[in-house]
Amino acid sequence: RPSLLFLGLVAAVCLGLNLLFLTAYLLCLCCCKRDEEPDTKRPHACCVTWMAVTAGLICCTAVGIGFYGNSETNDGVYQLLYALDNANHTLTGIDALVAGSTQRLQGGLEQHLGRLSEVLAPRADYLQTLKFLQQLAAGVVLQLSGLPAWHGVSAQLTALAARAAYVEYYRWLAYLLFFILVLTVCLLACLGLAKRSRCLLTVMLCCGLLTLVLSWASMALDTAAAVGTSDFCMAPDKFIMNQTESEISAEVAHYYLYCEQSLSNPFQQALTVFQRSLTTMQIQTQGLIQFALPLFPTAEKDLLGVQQLLNTSETSLHQLTAMLDCRGLHKDYLDALIGICYDGVEGLLYLVLFSLLVAASFSTIICATPRTPPHFAFDPFNPQARRIAAHNPAR
């Protein structure tokens, strides 16, 4: 943060020096103008046109570069938003799967087992099996409750994405308006130079000064943003681990941030317990269907219900395994980093270049404006001027 303030200060000093130089130049010009011979103005005039044409060309090039940079930054930020949205989708999916499985194993299974224990009450060994099933389900629920809850991280990501989208939209729009302003002022300044309209030129001088200030401000903001983003991009993992410290454990954050084959999955134990319990429960249920069903036909509906529930839980478990695996979230993380650290920073650097070029061309235009001679010797599109030029050499 202090380094960003320092950059802002440097830009402010640059703007100040630029304005000081321009003021000194304009004052100097005003003082010296009265002493000049009218004949010495001819070479100046040619020089002024060249300066105006060059400034116009630089201005157009700058707007082209700025347009490219603006769209590049926009692309980068949208890639970030897309990755955030995707990660959010995965996180809420995990929470939903965990909640669904817990609810199924607590509520749904409880009901079936309650009814079954009434039906199978005469046989103590079947009641034992039902109790075992209940214990296994309780064990799975306990393991699932040990998985991290992602809603906090998910809410953080949603807030971050919403803020980034908001800021980016207005940043993009502001630059588009700035491009239009620069082009308009540049065009009108050239027109003012060509038409030798003092009034137009004065207005353009003020607009040019405003644009100059805006372009220096834009350069300061862009440089600060580029440096800040680069700082983040140098060690994003540490920053993210600090930020998520309160929400998720360091081990889990480490697993998702690095996602190496050698790192063990921190959820492996929970998943293994879940799978083993499911397998055991399925075997036990199958045993009950095979042996108890012929004796107690009324238990059929509930036994098949338990089997169905266990199969659904197995599908959920496979989806949960896939979602908890680091590959998906790690890819989103890499996509977001590429978006912000490559496209984003590249676009910002182009915008810095744009600001510099605009500052240069507007300084040139402001310098050129007051030197415009009252009779503009060689305006190709003004027959009157041509006629004046035609009469001058004969003098």
Add this chain to the structure above:
Amino acid sequence: RPSLLFLGLVAAVCLGLNLLFLTAYLLCLCCCKRDEEPDTKRPHACCVTWMAVTAGLICCTAVGIGFYGNSETNDGVYQLLYALDNANHTLTGIDALVAGSTQRLQGGLEQHLGRLSEVLAPRADYLQTLKFLQQLAAGVVLQLSGLPAWHGVSAQLTALAARAAYVEYYRWLAYLLFFILVLTVCLLACLGLAKRSRCLLTVMLCCGLLTLVLSWASMALDTAAAVGTSDFCMAPDKFIMNQTESEISAEVAHYYLYCEQSLSNPFQQALTVFQRSLTTMQIQTQGLIQFALPLFPTAEKDLLGVQQLLNTSETSLHQLTAMLDCRGLHKDYLDALIGICYDGVEGLLYLVLFSLLVAASFSTIICATPRTPPHFAFDPFNPQARRIAAHNPAR
């Protein structure tokens, strides 16, 4: 394909009409020129300058648009390549995991079990357990061999990515060179008009005609590519299912292309058998460690080896579950589609616009060139011309 040929034909007809019009115009101009009064040329001259300036501006705008379109198409193709590479990585990862697990359960387990059956030979019940373990492992290997082998698809994707990267690199480079050619010819044509050099203008006329032909050819190619890509993007799923028919089953392709919650995972059975067998084997091994180890201490190394192997297999199973899940590959598919169908087609449309603008501006330049009067009345940067202009009104 016939529609693409038709588009090429349309572009060729457009080029023909354009050239015909230009030839007729030039011939007409040559014939009429001799009858003209020298004095009537003055208004033409002004008109010619305006045309040249406008053509130059259009040319610069066109190159800006073309540059943006070229970089946009390049972005799209690189996103496609990135997604293909990622999908390829997943597919080879699946193949490697399946091969690793198979090798582990066949070779590794076999060795341990062979040594164990020698050590535990005195007890028939332990030998029974070892046989059971072997049967379970064989069942898992059978299920794994039923999973689709991806190396064919992976090879297809690699070939596609390599071809796309090759074509895209030369397309991008060719456009960059074309932009430079257009800018150079445009600049030299303007210079030729300003300097009234007949020789330079003739060379520029030839270069202009060449550029005109190239720009129409580029328009034909880009339109064809854009229409072809849009055709593909209208129904990519059917095209891909047709293409991969010989490599993977329709059910698997359908699972990855749509990836809906309602679709059942076609690999669920294999994964479930794998997991259940692993769990059973782990329980049996634990039993052996608990009861057989005190009697046969020499079996310790192999029993622990089997346990270790089963744990490793479980980790592989979790990774395999995550990789076979449709989310990862479906996301790559969507990324590739977005790259090619949004950025790619958008860039191609910008390139079509570029070609049209270049054709328009070069037609203008070619029309303007022969009308350049021998004495160019108002060249602002040529003092001689000014002097001539200055003498003319006095005549």
